[in-house]
Amino acid sequence: MRSGDDQTGRTGADLLVDSLVRHGVDVVFGFPGDTGVALYDALSRRQTDLRHVLARDERHAAYMADGYSRTRRHLGVCEAASGAGAVYLASGLGEAFASGIPVLAVTTDNNHRSRGTLALSEIDQLALFSAVTKWRCAVESTADIPRAVGEAVTAALSGRPGPVALILAENLLEETADVPVPEGSATVPAHRGSAAAPDVATAAAMLASAERPAVVAGGGIHLSGAWPNLTDLAEHLALPVATSIHGKGAIAETHDLALGVSGGNGARTYANAYLAQADAVLFVGTRANSTDTAGFTAPPRAGVRVAHIDIDVDRAGRNYPGAISLVGDAATVLDQLRAAAPRLGDEIRAARVAALRQDRRLWAEQDARPSPDPGPDLLRPRDVVRALHRAFGPATWVVADAGTPTPYLASYWEAPGDGWRVVIPRGHGPMGFAISAAIGVSIGHPGERVLCLTTEGSVAMGLGDWETAGRLDLPITFVVLDNTSMGWIKMIQHLYLDGRYFGVDPGRIDPVLLAAGMGLPGGRATHLDQFDLLVKESASRSGPSVIHARVPEHMDSPPPVAAWQAALSGASTERPIH
Template sequence: MALRNAARESRRSGSELLVESLIGHGIDTIFGVPGDTGVAFYDVLARHTDEIRHVLARDERHCGYMADGFARTSRRLAVCEASSGAGAVYLASGLGESYASSIPALAITTDIHRASRGSGAITEIDQVALFGAVTKWQRVAQRAEEIPGLVAEAVGAALGGRPAPVVLICPEDVLDEHADVQASTGTSTSPATRRAASAEGVAEAVGVLAAAERPAILAGGGVHASGAWRSLRRLAEHAAIPVATTIHGKSAFPEDHPLSLGVNGGNGSRGYSNAHLAAADAVLIVGSRSNSTDTDGFVAPKRSGAKIIQIDIDEARAGRNFPASVGLVGDAETVLDQLREALSPAQADVREKRQHAIAEARRGWTAANSSPLPPVGIGTLQPRDVVYALHGVLGTRSWVCADPGTPTPNLSAFWEADGAAWRVVIPRGHGPMGYSISAAIGISIAHPGQRVLCLTTEGSLAMGIGDWETAARLRLPITYVVLDNSSFSWIKMLQHLYLEKRYFQVDPGPIDPVLLARGMGIEAARATDLHHLELLVKQSANAEGPTVVHVLVPEHKDSPPPVSPWQAALTNSSAGRPVY
């Protein structure tokens, strides 16, 4: 009898194997919402709270956003979970941004009993098909003994090659089943490997850069994913190559550096970056999709004329939008170091000339954007001035995340970032409204005790407000600033510029962020002017938990943000609607 009991104790349930394998891979945080098919999994999680923390969200979609913020800023694999049916459907929509932005996440979903398949069970859905468009790997555990190996395979798939979400689907009866196998172990930091580019490709790229008179670098999110900040800076300084970033690449290079051009492209550029890349004769693109938005409609840089070099971990993406480019397939940090070691240093006169040109452009832009903007009504503040005020209080070392709409172009252009981490997080994969409210929670949990600034809008708040309660319950140090123009202002601007001001369904009713926040136990106030805003943000920096600051701002049609296609349309009525 004793031997039989010992044998039974050595056999682990599928839920135990799943939790122990996650812990064995260094996973210490999981974002989720409980459901019927996951109760056995939760029962085991409850016994391991000293090794793995479960963060209870209010919506499965937001679990994906939390995991995204956690992974982006920590370069660690994030884990999120949901149950079958609606839970899985909601989670899938929360993974789209991560998939488009190459963010590694392991989604774990539970599913109906295998014997119930095809019976029309209440939460039955083909989860493999459901997650097929937003994950790079989908597997169903058919037996408990498969779970440790599938966890190891999932982690490897999420972190290997182009990072992306993966999903492991566990039927509830498989989680109840027992097996005599051990949990798997491994690591969960990114990148999983450091691949070097071919020597031939590096030699060709070095030849292009050495011969260029007007070179430039366009740095994307791949610099962050690789942790290649130091390597990017060393190459730029060694060869005196000016550096622009995409929105995803913002904070990959210090924006007060003499070689910094700031954000490039059609959304949030300072203008002189686009001009520099449009005139460049050689451009090194590092870890970026380099799509239409990143390149201002493929004119900065141009598809023809400039010689393009593209570093990407994914061979299919190296040169996809610039077919004649030199593709360097490999890890960004490794390949940047390869280029620097092979390139001769820039001559002093070349360095001085390039830095002087940037300094002149920056001085002109700064002068133009330091002048007071036209008044917009009592108690309504200009978004540019709001960003300046927030930066003045919180500084470049803050963690910042932002939603689409008003925050994106203003933060991109007017918030000056350092170049030591993915400190400015703006979702440009799909641009989901409400993302930052939950992503800020993931960032805060990844960096305990450090203040996070979340710049959101009243429109995004309507889609993501539930997790204000999560931030309050966990007492997270997050400052939520809600920019409120009481409209779907981005869409209204498109109707204003390109549809002869025919506004339709872009003016929903008002939302009171202060009242809603206080209802969840969060300190909140509306800023009446810039000085009041600064005071409220200073107070928030010393608060124990989250705070909310409500700021009224004008609509885009009344105060156009730095979006270059819109600026072109305002000066040239024949300019067409931008094609993304």
């Protein structure tokens, strides 16, 4: 019998831990506080069943749970104590909430006896978590803990997944109750609903009759595990497939029908150009917002027929009026469409594949033209991404921060179509996400190499967890792309405020020295050959290491951001909106 399986008179902390275990949870990311000491005592007794990963702060624990959940399709769990701990945890849940990632946040709260006394760390946690969770509950009795855990897990995984919060006063963890602990599942998705048959038939006919059809796939493909289903439909109807950044890798990006990432950030020019001229588009598991569609130009809102698969009835077709709403699980509905549509003829298929090959060839030729020298000791981000792809291969888990890494990974890293292998936070785009999220990915995939691309600005926000990676000896290669400024904002000031720079030039930091202070080996690359050597050394280590590469500022080497390229060419002077 495992410790804690006795069904009589157990503490609330033991009931909580046992409830998590019986729902298939195998890891909790957290940071201790005084209201949670009973929980930590219970965790210490169940280490063979439930692993606790100590983060350096609560926000980072949430990012770890997010990365773990995205890439494993298994509920991520994080925990924090009352007051500031809960506030920090809430700030880390915003990205998961916007991106539809299932995370269970467990927080402890002040003792019921101190309610309303202005106690240290008192805060209304239900109000605090209301903006970043889809469900939340303050448990009122120890006997209710197992039921509340089951409801929380169901809420996190049902419908459009998302974070939930379970709040337990410290006295509930110490009191005892004699209640059963039911079992459950923590796997995503919880239910595979199908779309209405008449809507499926209409959408299938739309795609089959189109002269220039396309698919735009988002993160919903990954959460559903619908990669083979998407590829099957694409091949059945010869549908070119683009993805959002979240959807990157929904189909193998080397596939004959793959357009790569589309939208406003990191798209190859031919992807947006194709979508701008499409006559029928199927959105799958994507918000289809302004960023994902290059300001609603790829595809446009007028003159194109649209169908939209989404698990959430309120999101399907929201941004494209008149769209056919296909509400259901991505894998299930894609299979419905394939069954409802006749297979396309070989002649049309060959013509579409040939056209896409020509588009890719022309893009590659243009991209291969000589670029200006970036300057002394500076590396081009494009060259860095390609060097990493050569060294580690497409199947590597990649986690990146907002800013410089995002457009270059979107455009130049070709992912296989078998998982959410390229994790970039595009729900809210938080800085300081990647270091901690990479740890969550590494915990979820033991022994597999994880590549983390971050920036000096994000390092300043998240470097504490370099110590965590070192303490756990995780095989993570951290690459810091350093342009010594708040480069994204500075580029906006450059393009749209006539170069009036303000508040975007903090002092320089030294990532290699900071890494050494956390116990990680590191090196600085001033040219590409040196970078390649450092990458090779990193790959040979069992644990983490840091590579620092200085890169040009965006105004000196503009990244593939559609609106910025339009502004630089004079085609547009209007600042894009999200």
